[in-house]
Amino acid sequence: MKYLKFVAVLAAVVLTLSISGIVYATDDAGTVKDEIAADKETIKDERAEIKEHAESAKSEEKELKNEIKEAKQSGDEAKVKELKSEFKTTHQENVAQRNQDRQQLRETKKELRQDVKAARKAGRAGGK
Numbered sequence: 001m002k003y004l005k006f007v008a009v010l011a012a013v014v015l016t017l018s019i020s021g022i023v024y025a026t027d028d029a030g031t032v033k034d035e036i037a038a039d040k041e042t043i044k045d046e047r048a049e050i051k052e053h054a055e056s057a058k059s060e061e062k063e064l065k066n067e068i069k070e071a072k073q074s075g076d077e078a079k080v081k082e083l084k085s086e087f088k089t090t091h092q093e094n095v096a097q098r099n100q101d102r103q104q105l106r107e108t109k110k111e112l113r114q115d116v117k118a119a120r121k122a123g124r125a126g127g128k
């Protein structure tokens with residue numbers, strides 16, 4: 001009789017722990033899913049921002065090229081030299097901005113991959 005009571009109590013404890021473990025795993029998976037969704041949204045926003053930066057850089061450089069062309073046509077060599085220098089500086093800044101944007105996007109994608117990996121791992125652990 002004592003043995004049956006012990007087994008019943010042990011079964012109740014195991015059942016309680018397993019249920020709490022399932023709830024914990026579900027909460028953890030929900031949190032990971034939220035992180036994945038947030039990472040995807042961040043990537044989407046970063047891509048839009050990169051596109052804006054690229055468009056503005058392109059139009060800015062195009063405008064400077066047109067100014068250089070006009071200065072050449074008018075024969076103002078000092079202005080051409082000044083504008084070429086400005087163009088070179090602007091172009092270098094734009095390239096640096098592009099590289100920075102790409103690096104930031106790579107880091108966000110890496111974070112997303114880590115979250116997906118954690119979700120898969122949690123799914124496997126919760127399924128066992």
